[in-house]
Amino acid sequence: MSTAVCWLRRDLRLHDNPALRAACAEADAVVPLFVLDPRLLRGPRMSRARLAFLADALADLDARLRERGGRLVVRHGDPAEVVPAVAAEASATRVHWHHDVTPHATARDANVAAALQRLGAHHVAHEAVVIQPPGTVRTKAGQPFKVYTPFAKAWRALGVDEPRAEPGRVTVPATVEGQPPPTLADLGVTEADRALAGGEQAGLARLERFLAGPVDAYDARRDLMAVEGTSRLSADLHYGTVSPRQVWAGLADEAAHRAFADELIFREFYHHVLAAWPEAATTEWSPRFRDLPWGGHGPAFEAWAQGRTGYPIVDAGMRQLASTSWLHNRARMIVASFLCKDLLVDWRLGEAHFLRHLVDGDIASNNGGWQWAAGTGTDAQPYFRIFNPVRQGQRFDPDGAYVRRFVPELAHVPDRFVHAPWTMGPLEQEAAGCVVGRDYPEPIVDHAAARQRALEWFATHARD
Numbered sequence: 423m424s425t426a427v428c429w430l431r432r433d434l435r436l437h438d439n440p441a442l443r444a445a446c447a448e449a450d451a452v453v454p455l456f457v458l459d460p461r462l463l464r465g466p467r468m469s470r471a472r473l474a475f476l477a478d479a480l481a482d483l484d485a486r487l488r489e490r491g492g493r494l495v496v497r498h499g500d501p502a503e504v505v506p507a508v509a510a511e512a513s514a515t516r517v518h519w520h521h522d523v524t525p526h527a528t529a530r531d532a533n534v535a536a537a538l539q540r541l542g543a544h545h546v547a548h549e550a551v552v553i554q555p556p557g558t559v560r561t562k563a564g565q566p567f568k569v570y571t572p573f574a575k576a577w578r579a580l581g582v583d584e585p586r587a588e589p590g591r592v593t594v595p596a597t598v599e600g601q602p603p604p605t606l607a608d609l610g611v612t613e614a615d616r617a618l619a620g621g622e623q624a625g626l627a628r629l630e631r632f633l634a635g636p637v638d639a640y641d642a643r644r645d646l647m648a649v650e651g652t653s654r655l656s657a658d659l660h661y662g663t664v665s666p667r668q669v670w671a672g673l674a675d676e677a678a679h680r681a682f683a684d685e686l687i688f689r690e691f692y693h694h695v696l697a698a699w700p701e702a703a704t705t706e707w708s709p710r711f712r713d714l715p716w717g718g719h720g721p722a723f724e725a726w727a728q729g730r731t732g733y734p735i736v737d738a739g740m741r742q743l744a745s746t747s748w749l750h751n752r753a754r755m756i757v758a759s760f761l762c763k764d765l766l767v768d769w770r771l772g773e774a775h776f777l778r779h780l781v782d783g784d785i786a787s788n789n790g791g792w793q794w795a796a797g798t799g800t801d802a803q804p805y806f807r808i809f810n811p812v813r814q815g816q817r818f819d820p821d822g823a824y825v826r827r828f829v830p831e832l833a834h835v836p837d838r839f840v841h842a843p844w845t846m847g848p849l850e851q852e853a854a855g856c857v858v859g860r861d862y863p864e865p866i867v868d869h870a871a872a873r874q875r876a877l878e879w880f881a882t883h884a885r886d
């Protein structure tokens with residue numbers, strides 16, 4: 423009996439899973455393997471919400487495989503040791519997985535591939551983390567794109583295949599043992615850390631709900647911060663509990679849902695950027711901005727992280743992140759701009775803070791978003807874009823419902839002051855139960871002065 427291994431990582435689903443399908447098609451039996459890698463699980467950038475999501479996703483995948491006669495084989499340890507060991511136990515000569523572009527995954531996969539080769543086995547890397555494989559969307563001169571809009575045009579021109587069908591029966595060799603899928607407690611988290619139900623079934627249900635209606639209003643509502651106007655599929659797309667191709671296929675009319683389709687392509691763009699410039703994971707993508715004397719940890723960073731900057735929209739965002747492990751995209755842009763431009767704190771600290779808290783923390787999208795906000799990334803307008811936190815609040819949270827939800831100190835502040843409570847007179851502050859400096863912090867910086875300081879700072883320190 424021939425056996426193949428399918429090493430699952432960020433593809434925790436049965437639908438549209440080319441690696442699993444290929445393994446099932448080529449062999450009589452398959453080992454669907456997940457390796458709990460302590461370097462990732464206990465790493466400084468892991469979030470409790472992602473661990474809870476992962477526990478749900480693995481339990482769900484095991485249940486789905488059992489419905490097809492199989493099971494998930496869970497092992498613990500360094501993949502460079504575990505994957506070849508499982509291949510040897512199963513007498514499998516081929517291990518299938520999906521290509522992943524993060525620096526950690528690239529190095530890890532190279533180690534596993536080398537270890538397999540030493541055993542006389544080899545790996546087959548399929549594509550499914552993003553729709554268009556990194557490296558396939560190129561300029562006419564064959565270069566990777568540095569700007570989103572032409573990337574999106576070239577991306578669309580390639581066309582998108584239909585999602586692959588689920589495998590039918592999955593036969594797992596009885597001799598290959600594994601541990602049961604980890605519980606929340608095994609991963610060191612609790613129910614309280616569950617920000618979102620994880621797993622393929624929960625993800626597909628989320629997708630279905632979104633496509634059944636909210637997608638039609640996406641363009642009009644996605645920027646309104648108090649409204650649930652977006653898909654909430656980011657954690658599913660990160661762990662692959664929903665395939666990006668499945669989401670794309672659900673857009674019956676791409677032209678009518680262009681704004682949403684563009685966000686999916688943004689996700690692809692940042693994966694392609696990271697694949698082409700892996701050094702961007704740690705350094706400024708643009709060489710012009712590699713010598714900036716950014717600030718580090720200190721009181722300004724702490725005030726930002728705790729949601730105590732005195733700017734309601736910034737504080738609401740940071741408290742939403744702390745209390746729900748998720749953050750509205752508009753809020754991500756506002757708080758990131760504030761940290762980098764108003765406070766001149768190193769974007770890498772904000773990036774790491776996000777990863778430690780987000781349920782959807784994703785190296786490619788997070789790095790892309792932070793470098794965009796810091797003005798160091800792929801953007802035609804590098805550092806002149808500085809978000810005004812008061813105007814952003816007035817525009818995208820016009821009645822203050824979002825800030826009041828996360829910053830209860832502002833509950834009784836009248837709408838016209840809710841994004842700038844320090845502009846109330848002393849009597850109004852008393853009447854609203856929000857005396858600035860006593861009940862709610864004074865603004866940590868004056869935005870107009872901070873903006874001017876940032877413009878001069880960038881102009882002085884950027885390379886020509």
Ligand SMILES: Cc1cc2nc3c(=O)[nH]c(=O)nc-3n(C[C@H](O)[C@H](O)[C@H](O)COP(=O)(O)OP(=O)(O)OC[C@H]3O[C@@H](n4cnc5c(N)ncnc54)[C@H](O)[C@@H]3O)c2cc1C
Binds near residue numbers: 652686688750789795
């Ligand atoms: C500073 C900053 C950090 C970010 N960090 C992350 C992160 O760690 N993980 C993450 O998945 N997204 C990140 N984003 C992108 C975006 O904010 C989230 O994907 C989005 O808010 C998730 O909510 P949703 O699923 O409801 O999005 P929707 O609006 O419903 O979008 C659908 C999907 O498109 C993708 N997408 C949407 N916007 C973007 C974008 N700007 N860049 C890349 N992909 C996008 C996501 O996969 C998302 O699930 C970041 C953005 C910024 C500005």
